[in-house]
Amino acid sequence: MTVEVRPLGVACNIACQYCYQNPQRDAGNVPGRYDLDAILASLDSERQPFALFGGEPLLVPIPDLERLWAYGLERFETNRIQTNGALITDEHIALFLAYKVRVGVSIDGPDELNDARWAGSLERTRAQTARSEAAIDKMCAAGVPTSLIITLHRANASAERLPRLVEWVRGLDARGILGARLHLLEVDSPEVGEKYRLTAAENVAVLEAFEALDGEVRMGLDVFSDMKRMMEGRDDKASCVWRACDPYTTAAVRSVEGSGQMSNCGRTNKDGVDFVKGDRPGYERYLALYHTPQQHGGCKDCRFFLVCKGYCPGTSLDGDWRNRTEHCDTWKSLYGTLERRMQKEGRHPLTLSGLRPDLERRMLEAWARGRNPTLYEQLHRMKRELDGLLEEAP
Numbered sequence: 564m565t566v567e568v569r570p571l572g573v574a575c576n577i578a579c580q581y582c583y584q585n586p587q588r589d590a591g592n593v594p595g596r597y598d599l600d601a602i603l604a605s606l607d608s609e610r611q612p613f614a615l616f617g618g619e620p621l622l623v624p625i626p627d628l629e630r631l632w633a634y635g636l637e638r639f640e641t642n643r644i645q646t647n648g649a650l651i652t653d654e655h656i657a658l659f660l661a662y663k664v665r666v667g668v669s670i671d672g673p674d675e676l677n678d679a680r681w682a683g684s685l686e687r688t689r690a691q692t693a694r695s696e697a698a699i700d701k702m703c704a705a706g707v708p709t710s711l712i713i714t715l716h717r718a719n720a721s722a723e724r725l726p727r728l729v730e731w732v733r734g735l736d737a738r739g740i741l742g743a744r745l746h747l748l749e750v751d752s753p754e755v756g757e758k759y760r761l762t763a764a765e766n767v768a769v770l771e772a773f774e775a776l777d778g779e780v781r782m783g784l785d786v787f788s789d790m791k792r793m794m795e796g797r798d799d800k801a802s803c804v805w806r807a808c809d810p811y812t813t814a815a816v817r818s819v820e821g822s823g824q825m826s827n828c829g830r831t832n833k834d835g836v837d838f839v840k841g842d843r844p845g846y847e848r849y850l851a852l853y854h855t856p857q858q859h860g861g862c863k864d865c866r867f868f869l870v871c872k873g874y875c876p877g878t879s880l881d882g883d884w885r886n887r888t889e890h891c892d893t894w895k896s897l898y899g900t901l902e903r904r905m906q907k908e909g910r911h912p913l914t915l916s917g918l919r920p921d922l923e924r925r926m927l928e929a930w931a932r933g934r935n936p937t938l939y940e941q942l943h944r945m946k947r948e949l950d951g952l953l954e955e956a957p
């Protein structure tokens with residue numbers, strides 16, 4: 564579970580064209596101030612390490628950053644921040660080192676590959692990308708633990724641009740970047756889709772190219788590792804996107820807003836409103852997806868349902884969490900590939916197992932009771948039941 568602290572909510576120094584937080588900005592829900600005492604009081608109740616998040620958290624003045632990081636260091640011996648990197652100064656880097664801040668930089672590549680992270684004009688966009696790149700270099704040289712989030716789209720991962728993106732990541736590996744997380748583009752408006760969306764076949768090709776790179780670099784790229792574990796029923800450490808996330812409580816993400824109020828992962832805020840966190844989860848999305856035909860936005864009869872579950876609700880078709888993900892064709896294709904690979908190796912993918920119908924029934928029953936067990940737990944329960952039967956058999 565991640566605790567995200569967002570003193571200035573979605574306030575940002577740039578305006579990425581595809582940002583999933585744009586509905587909130589369009590609705591004018593951008594706070595201009597925060598209450599540090601209220602934030603720290605909420606963190607006292609959370610008792611978890613936290614990450615500074617935004618918008619752009621480096622819009623927070625340095626004395627307040629330092630107060631938050633001193634609190635994080637004293638209680639948890641570590642700190643984290645997710646930033647676009649363009650505002651990082653030498654003073655920030657000194658603080659990252661002093662307060663053991665692990666830095667995640669959201670950047671989609673060098674030069675024109677990062678143009679979708681728009682700063683108002685082409686000139687300003689390229690200048691801020693150059694500042695982010697320079698900050699990454701300086702942090703690597705200074706020994707700040709740094710990783711990347713790269714969103715994949717037409718401007719950085721089309722067939723023509725992909726080789727440069729891969730080469731850039733390879734170069735950063737040599738400079739000491741710890742890891743990169745790859746995100747498929749979340750499309751929240753037709754204009755963004757038209758300009759930046761990759762086809763399912765292109766997404767598959769890009770992820771396969773990074774899987775090949777994963778085998779040769781030191782940094783963690785983690786392409787497909789979650790999916791491979793899902794296919795073995797080992798989902799106890801799987802990321803939230805595969806684990807039936809309830810959009811009104813988002814178990815994997817708890818956000819502390821500038822007022823100290825708790826809220827959810829922002830990916831589901833399609834109406835521009837940061838809803839207050841619900842006090843108990845519901846799994847109606849997963850019950851509905853299981854029974855709804857695919858031509859109506861559901862997942863009915865998909866053999867990958869247990870390992871995919873319609874994916875992250877923030878990526879749902881038409882921005883409606885009741886639907887399955889817009890990336891369905893990509894995941895279907897990749898899970899199909901993993902299935903064939905496992906069969907070739909003589910292994911048994913969960914998706915082709917005779918246990919699947921019983922496991923599906925058990926998950927549906929649990930969701931209907933407001934519980935969300937792991938597949939791993941359920942499989943162990945099934946094994947115990949079988950062992951009990953065998954012991955009792957004459």
Ligand code: SF4
Nearest residue numbers: 803804808813828875
């Ligand atoms: S909305 Fe998506 S990214 Fe956010 S916690 Fe849920 S599954 Fe994870």
Ligand code: SF4
Nearest residue numbers: 862865868871873891
């Ligand atoms: S692959 Fe598509 S149909 Fe199957 S569970 Fe995932 S989103 Fe649903």
